[in-house]
Structures are given as C-alpha cells and as structure tokens.
Amino acid sequence: MKLRKVTAASAAVLSLALAATACGGKEGSAGDKQSAKPGGEGAPKLPTYTVAKDVNLDSPTFKEAKKRGKIIIGSKADQPYLGFEDQATKKRSGFDIEIAKLVAADLGFSEDQIEWKTVDSGVRETAISRGQVDYYVGTYTINDKRKKLVGFAGPYYKAGADLLVRKDDTSITGKDSVKGKKVCSIVGSTPLQEIKKPEYGANVVELAKYSDCVQQLLTKQVDAVTTDDSILKGYAAANSGKLKVVGKPFTEEPYGVGMNKDDKVLREAVNKSLKTHIEDGTYKKIYEATLGLSGSHYVEPPAIVRY
DSSP: OOOOOOOHHHHHHHHHHHHHHHHSOSOOSTTSSOOOOTTSTTSOOOOOOOOOSSOOOOOHHHHHHHHHTSEEEEEOSEETTTEEEOTTTOOEESHHHHHHHHHHHHTTOOGGGEEEEEOOGGGHHHHHHTTSOSEEOSSOBOOHHHHTTSEEEEEEEEEOEEEEEETTOOSOOSGGGOTTOEEEEETTOHHHHHHTSTTTOOEEEEESOHHHHHHHHHTTSSSEEEEEHHHHHHHHHHTTTTEEEOOOOOSOEEEEEEEOTTOHHHHHHHHHHHHHHHHTSHHHHHHHHTGGGGTOOOOOOOOOOOO
8 A cells, every 4th residue: 555644634633633622621532531732721841851961972873963963853743642743833742752852851952952853653763773863752662673673772651552443433342343344553563563463354554644544533434543552542632522542452562762773872871861760750740741641641661671
C-alpha cells in the first residue's frame, strides 16, 4: 500500500479536537475524566529545568551539538499529550517533548537551543544512524532488533498495545475480537507487527501516521486503531465522546531514548538524567502535567537498564 502523508484536513481536525478538549466540558476521554491541554487552563503546571553549566562529555554526538550551538531532537508531532505540534503556533507539547527538554537541559542546552525534527516511526533508525538527529524521544519501544541498529537510554515508561474504537462500538472488546475487522496501525511500529500475526485474523491497514489511522476510524473506513495505550488515550481524549480505548493491553512496550548505537558516553549521560529526575520527583510532575491529562494514571517507571 502506498504510504500517505497526514493531510492538512486531518491535522486541522486533530488541532480543533485538542482545543475543544482543553476548553470544553468534563466528559472525559480515556477514563471518563476531564482532559486539559498540556500547559493550558486547568492543567498542572509544568516544572522548569535548570540548564547545566560547563558540561563536557567525550561523546562525538555531544561534541558536534556543542560545535553547532544547538541540539537536534527527533520526535513525533501528531500524538496528543505525548508528542504534538500545534500547527498554528508550531509549539510542541506532551510527555515525550518534556522528557526530551529535560535531558537537553542536563546536557547544557536551553529550550531555545533545541531544533525539533519530526521523524515518523518507519525511518527512526535511519535518522539516528545517519546523524540527522542527536537523539530521539517519541514512543520508541526498546527491543533487541532495534538495539542492533541504535542505542537506547531508559526505559523511562512502559506502555502496552491496545485498541482504539468508536465510542458506540460494542463488538470489539479486546485482541480476541478483531477477527475480520479492519485494524489500522503504522509502518515501522511494533504494534503493527503484533496485529499482523495470523492468530488475530485482522484485516490490517498500514498507514504512515497515527493521525491518519484515527481519521479513518472517525470516518468509519476502519474498525479500530492499534498502538500503545498511552498514544491511544491521547487520541481518545482529543476526540472526547467519539472514541474510546478498549483498555486491555496485550503487549509490553518499554519506551527508550534512541541515539547512535556506539555513543555509550551519551547513553550513560541520558540514563543519569532520567534516573536523577525520576528520583527527585520532576518526572512525576511532567507526567501529571502531560500524559496524565489524557486519563492515563501515573505508575512508577520501570528500572533503567544499562548495557
């Protein structure tokens, strides 16, 4: 199937949905709780990050970033409450965005020294290995296959594949009820590979962006969208009253910060940053002011794995 880029129309629908969610009523989202836009009225206040001084790392990636005077961070731009770019203001918000900014500050880069680069799931390894981004924070599941191509710090969060359906759909109640159903996911994602397994019997639709999948769900071109529950809860919150998450995760998806496979010094610096701010409470404040607004309850992050 030919990949489609997200259309202006679908981006506009998503932006309007987020605005309505931020300003609108209390009928909820992923968990029937009020949802607010990260940084918006009614949302918990985001923490501020102290920019470290005189950082010196024997890391080729870090040295190149210092030389250019900015750090290039890869992220998603179409995932509400995780990695989202407002098309009007070009401002990015969400859990992954804040984690990326926190790490940048510990490396000595202020927010105005960050260059954001939107990188779709299917080309993440390429962007990292070619040095197009210094590191990547965008619902990036750590697995053995990817570790052969890129390095990972973390994990800093653990999600699980779930299903997003229309609010009035009672036919899809979990992974065992998708046989013969049209289920959408995106190229390069682990949930896509999972749902393609013969045991599920789904008719899989592969697109380039989750926002395209959600648009097809809203217009009844597909029956469900599958990816990590954290992502799906954001879309459910942004489309309050129209979509719901089934709520029965069937995989484990530990999120990591992706970077050059051979840059162990940078990987350890990022691990140190994550560990420090999980322990000092900054991480929890970030979560509650971003992903927590989608109806996703806070849980302690998994232990960081050093290798």
